[in-house]
Amino acid sequence: MIPLRMKTRSILIIEDNTEMQFLLKLILEQEGYSVIVASTGEQSLTILKSRPRLLLILMDLTLPDMLGQTLVGKIKCEQLIRKTPILFFSAVSGLTRMSLPDGVVGAIQKPFQVNDFLSKIKVFKNQATVSNFA
DSSP states (O other): OOOSSOOOOEEEEEOSOHHHHHHHHHHHHHTTOEEEEESSHHHHHHHHHHOOOOSEEEEESBOSSSBHHHHHHHHHTSTTTTTSOEEEEESOTTOOGGGSOTTEEEEEESSOOHHHHHHHHHTTTTOOOGGGTO
16 A cells, blocks of 8 residues: 655756756755756756655756756656656846746755755755655
8 A cells, every 4th residue: 555645855956057956966866865966958857757756856957858848848748747846946136926937836046045944945844745746
């Protein structure tokens, strides 16, 4: 029987900047999260299809092969992953809840303070449910 609350601490980072990938992975792994990294939208879709049970997707707004908004649309078309929360992570200023596409639960502005970053990530720590995977 599948428990009503499935807990996962895996986060997918979709970021093309290798230094930022390293920094985010380091911060999150020190907090006990399992981190998977993708550098492009297409690479992230391949990963998501093979590992749909994620706590969170942390996505750069501008990727080398597609815009974040385009990738969100592709993710939301996939049955197994469409309910996984997505946070945009970008240097683009002025991102507000109203300007975010459907399926994106928030945005983190670069540069960031580590404590502020972690407080936004921790919101999702206990929110993974069976419905995220159905």
